[in-house]
Amino acid sequence: MSVTISAALVRELRERTSAGMMECKRALEATGGDIGKAVEELRKSGRAKADKKAGRIAAEGAIAIKETGNRAAMVEVNSETDFVSRDVNFAAFVNAVAETVLKHQAADIEKLSLLPLEGQAKLTVEEARQQLVAKVGENIQIRRAVLSSDKAKSIGHYVHGSRIGVMVEMDCDNKELARDIGMHIAASRPMVIAPDHVSADVIAKEKEIYMAQALTSGKPQDIIEKMVAGRLKKFMDEVSLVGQPFVKDPDVTVGSMLNKQRAKVLAFHRYEVGEGMEKVTEDFKESVMSQVQGS
Template sequence: MQITAAQVKELRERTGAGMMECKKALTETGGDLEAAVEAMRKSGMAKADKKAGRVAAEGRVEIVSEGNKAVLVEINCETDFVGNDDNFRAFSAQCAQIALSSGAGDVEGLMAETVDGQTLEEQRTQLIAKVGENVQVRRFDRLQAEDALGFYQHGTRIGVVVSLKGGDEALAKDVAMHIAASKPVCVDESGVPQELLDKERAIFKAQAEESGKPENIIEKMIEGRIRKYLAEITLVGQPFVKDPDQTVAQLLDAKGASVTGFLRYEVGEGIEKKKENFAEEVMAQARGA
């Protein structure tokens, strides 16, 4: 049977796939639109399975808030090009909105949420078929503030949410900007993991012992370095980026505020990217030839 341009157009609008792929699906299903949609969804699943093992370390972070609650989400793809694609951006924004409004406790639960009759997981696999890259919703966290929430996004790659007790939104935004730039590990000393502190203390001790100084002096050297280390990794100990003459703790004290929590995501952090060596690749192909 003859497939009309109107049928192809409708299928493209339903699936977002290319014209030739839509025409082929309609031809194979005898012009049955619903059967073509189902076939293309199955095809999309197959493409998604093939791409699932590919490294997705690019993408974007999304921040969505409502009242005193906010969510930070990271969605990954393989290239900057797809990271800026309108379809990818729309999917990312929808994931963030659902993460805020739903009761999902983890990514698996989030992907099972339904929007317009489809789960987010189904939408993800269709997006993979559309953009031709692996797409992953990597993580999300929510944060609730007692008094003020602050947000800062550096492009689409770094996102920060901070909650304050006391203070106001302007202060919270300044602190969020500081967190984006200075990458603190935690708010204060109480949040530093003990294993991290023990590891650094062992390193400082080994370094100090090489000086040959007496044990009591070595202990003082270690404590001094630990204090310096804590000032570097804790939010309140760091010099405030907009005024390095005062620490973040001093800034907060002057405003009668304290930080009750923060979230900081950077796209791709902790993901091992594949390193391409094109010279070796060419040599290997030459040897094979």
């Protein structure tokens, strides 16, 4: 049975890929209207310049990180507008939620909502949230929270404009290095620590796309396989922390810098306000990089 493809869906795919309208329509028809699969089809055929819309931000809000000793907590709380996200009452609530997560070691949102809000002993987190909603006139939601493990010798954290937050767990006692790594992660968005941490599913999908692109070159199979292998290696370096050029010294990779310091990243967590939702946002990498260069 054929699927009716709406003009709005075609426009959305075109915005995400910069492919032609008819190419977008054909890709949607071929994938039964599945926009994610249509993006992949256009990438395979080389018609998609980039998935421009992927990763755009819809929700407003703020991120806060609190630390004590060698433990830390990070939270994201969302509002409907940027105006409210800059409100002092909203900021106080976000910070109090982070303090509560850290104090009670409670990253589960459902359990967290029942705990007394730090600094507001008479109110639970949920009661305080409801009061804030009534005060600012917007829907406020605690979206997610994360705690560091107890394995780290030091924890570095970095918050960029309350919209990006990073926690880094290190195997060495070097706070300055941990914070520098946090700043790098904020700017460069690695998916994993090392190339061998990239999931088999992600590798298989990228390999399929690169193979489809390479086959259009008309080159011999052995050359095509070398092309695909080279592109895969480049991809895995780009998405892994240790393979990326260090933001403070692009002439060296993060991995070589860590080796020189005899340090190791055990884990990292990166939050960006509204991550995974749909809304145009500023270029955070450029913004973070300007801070790095000025520091």
